[in-house]
Amino acid sequence: MIALRPAADVAADPLGFPTTLTLDNFFRTAQQLNYGRSLLNSTIFTVGSSIVIVIVGAMVSYPIARLARGWTNSLYRYFILGLTIPIFVLLAPLYLLFRDLHLLNTHIGTILIYSAMNLPIAVFFFSSFMRSVPVELEEAAALDGSGPYRTFFTIVFPLMRPIVATLAVTLVLSLWNDLIVPLIFMQGTDNRTVMSNAFALIDPRKADPTTLFPAALLGVAPLIIVFFILQRQIVDGIAAGAVK
Numbered sequence: 001m002i003a004l005r006p007a008a009d010v011a012a013d014p015l016g017f018p019t020t021l022t023l024d025n026f027f028r029t030a031q032q033l034n035y036g037r038s039l040l041n042s043t044i045f046t047v048g049s050s051i052v053i054v055i056v057g058a059m060v061s062y063p064i065a066r067l068a069r070g071w072t073n074s075l076y077r078y079f080i081l082g083l084t085i086p087i088f089v090l091l092a093p094l095y096l097l098f099r100d101l102h103l104l105n106t107h108i109g110t111i112l113i114y115s116a117m118n119l120p121i122a123v124f125f126f127s128s129f130m131r132s133v134p135v136e137l138e139e140a141a142a143l144d145g146s147g148p149y150r151t152f153f154t155i156v157f158p159l160m161r162p163i164v165a166t167l168a169v170t171l172v173l174s175l176w177n178d179l180i181v182p183l184i185f186m187q188g189t190d191n192r193t194v195m196s197n198a199f200a201l202i203d204p205r206k207a208d209p210t211t212l213f214p215a216a217l218l219g220v221a222p223l224i225i226v227f228f229i230l231q232r233q234i235v236d237g238i239a240a241g242a243v244k
Contacts (some may be wrong), residue, residue: 001018004025025214045114045182049118052111058152093099169227178196198212
């Protein structure tokens with residue numbers, strides 16, 4: 001309600017019901033956020049990173065779940081160890097590394113950071129799910145002459161659709177709301193995401209609710225849309241995980 005109220009109306013009665021409604025707050029805030037460009041950056045980072053994480057994580061998890069060897073167990077523990085390392089420990093060396101590689105202020109650099117950060121959770125998701133997939137399906141495919149790559153992409157990976165949707169929603173929520181990586185590795189208003197530009201609107205000396213609340217709504221609106229689109233897959237993924 002505050003996002004739709006004029007500033008004078010909010011100042012007169014901050015917690016009261018609106019006497020008049022206006023969309024000017026959203027138009028003004030969208031301009032300050034450089035919303036079109038920020039939305040494009042957030043979409044590129046979120047979608048690009050999610051695709052890399054899902055594909056690479058699934059391919060890494062396949063031999064971990066199927067090959068009962070010492071190196072696969074060590075590799076699984078190595079990825080799980082990545083879940084315990086906070087991003088703040090890695091910021092300084094990552095910044096120096098990406099500066100030397102000329103990847104600062106580039107989309108591919110930020111996608112690589114997000115992919116490395118979230119690959120452990122993908123391996124955890126997929127390796128647990130793949131152990132419940134019957135091996136007989138792959139054995140039948142091998143008898144028909146299918147190689148390991150074709151078996152994975154045509155038989156195993158399609159079976160993981162519910163867990164892929166669940167992981168995708170988890171990644172979208174995490175990547176879209178992330179603040180620290182765009183602030184450090186993507187400098188300038190045109191290079192930042194919706195959330196980082198919304199954070200830049202915060203003035204430590206004063207608070208303008210008719211700017212901050214529309215910025216918050218504009219930031220979460222795409223997430224709400226994604227959730228409604230994928231809500232059936234989310235429920236299916238949770239149910240599949242519970243049963244298996």
